[in-house]
Amino acid sequence: MKRPVAFWVDLAVKAALLALLLVAVLFPDLPQFAIGFGMLSAIVWEVAEYFAFIRDSPELATAYTDTLGDLVLGTSGSVVAALVPASLWRRLRGAAI
Numbered sequence: 001m002k003r004p005v006a007f008w009v010d011l012a013v014k015a016a017l018l019a020l021l022l023v024a025v026l027f028p029d030l031p032q033f034a035i036g037f038g039m040l041s042a043i044v045w046e047v048a049e050y051f052a053f054i055r056d057s058p059e060l061a062t063a064y065t066d067t068l069g070d071l072v073l074g075t076s077g078s079v080v081a082a083l084v085p086a087s088l089w090r091r092l093r094g095a096a097i
Contacts, residue, residue: 009049016037016041020078025085031086033082034078034082037078038077041074042071042073043071
């Protein structure tokens, strides 16, 4: 059974986000990397979503606002995913000294 393109795109994005979480946990001093990676993955996801779903769909009329919302949420999520572990790590490390 051949899987649709959306399956592979979704799998790749989830693997990338899992890698981002792993990097954020292992290297909490790199929030800039996590933010950049999260923003880049949000942009790549939206481009892939356009080609996989929206280009030949009736959703094309509302795709612009959906894309903007997704980019804002993806960027916000990457900022939170980067800064929360980094700040917790710094607090824990400071308390142990």
